[in-house]
Amino acid sequence: MLLERFRSAKRDEIASLRRAADSGLLPAAYTGRRPDFISALRSQLQVSCPSVVAEYKRASPSLGIICETIEVEDVVRQYAESGAAAISILTEEKYFQGSLQYLERAARARSVSNLSLPLLRKDFLFDPLQVQMTASTPASALLLIVRLTPDVALLRQLREKAESYGIQAVVEVFDANDLRLARESGARVIQVNARNLESLVVDRNACLALAKKFPPQTGETWIAASGIAHHQHLQKAADAGFHAVLVGSFLMKGGKPAKALTDLMKCDSIFVGE
Numbered sequence: 513m514l515l516e517r518f519r520s521a522k523r524d525e526i527a528s529l530r531r532a533a534d535s536g537l538l539p540a541a542y543t544g545r546r547p548d549f550i551s552a553l554r555s556q557l558q559v560s561c562p563s564v565v566a567e568y569k570r571a572s573p574s575l576g577i578i579c580e581t582i583e584v585e586d587v588v589r590q591y592a593e594s595g596a597a598a599i600s601i602l603t604e605e606k607y608f609q610g611s612l613q614y615l616e617r618a619a620r621a622r623s624v625s626n627l628s629l630p631l632l633r634k635d636f637l638f639d640p641l642q643v644q645m646t647a648s649t650p651a652s653a654l655l656l657i658v659r660l661t662p663d664v665a666l667l668r669q670l671r672e673k674a675e676s677y678g679i680q681a682v683v684e685v686f687d688a689n690d691l692r693l694a695r696e697s698g699a700r701v702i703q704v705n706a707r708n709l710e711s712l713v714v715d716r717n718a719c720l721a722l723a724k725k726f727p728p729q730t731g732e733t734w735i736a737a738s739g740i741a742h743h744q745h746l747q748k749a750a751d752a753g754f755h756a757v758l759v760g761s762f763l764m765k766g767g768k769p770a771k772a773l774t775d776l777m778k779c780d781s782i783f784v785g786e
């Protein structure tokens with residue numbers, strides 16, 4: 513099971529965090545400003561085009577190496593100039609060639625360019641110590657996957673711990689049962705992943721159908737993830753009720769993320785966000 517492989521890959525990291533915590537050596541929480549993730553998504557929402565969370569993604573289990581030639585600083589600037597509402601940074605090392613340091617580097621690039629895009633830490637997080645470690649970075653949001661934390665009490669604990677640091681939790685679901693658990697945990701940001709984590713096949717229709725059958729409730733912000741590669745995909749996501757989409761592979765694979773994002777976001781210019 514792919515998720516179990518991801519969980520296993522984090523065991524050494526969690527053990528290291530536990531030793532650091534026992535020795536009082538975990539880094540202190542970040543004291544700089546964390547731009548509000550939800551507000552950023554809502555402020556760029558358009559009539560026929562959801563906001564885009566653009567991702568820095570070097571590799572993945574489904575595609576292998578995607579792009580190793582562009583540094584995170586360049587990608588942050590390109591995404592900002594091309595209309596991204598927020599930036600997702602993959603920090604998982606074994607399967608996605610990520611690094612926690614990319615968050616720090618992205619924040620520095622953001623500061624130099626006088627940008628305010630919020631950063632999402634995308635990783636496999638299921639232990640409170642991982643949340644505490646995230647708090648030492650400039651991340652405005654982090655990813656929690658219901659399948660990794662199907663215990664509602666734990667999912668709520670992780671979300672509330674993140675929020676205590678001013679970090680918003682993006683809770684990822686794959687089906688109606690996941691959505692039920694996410695809502696029971698009090699999730700405010702729901703991300704629907706169209707990729708089957710066993711077969712790695714993308715089914716965008718199933719993703720859209722979930723939003724139509726169980727539409728976003730008051731106070732929820734919904735993100736569609738995986739398989740976004742055409743302007744029409746954004747329109748269909750908006751029609752289904754999604755407020756944003758998360759796009760990574762499509763933007764990175766050609767080595768020209770700015771052009772890819774510009775082409776993707778050829779949407780109407782009528783804003784409906786806050």
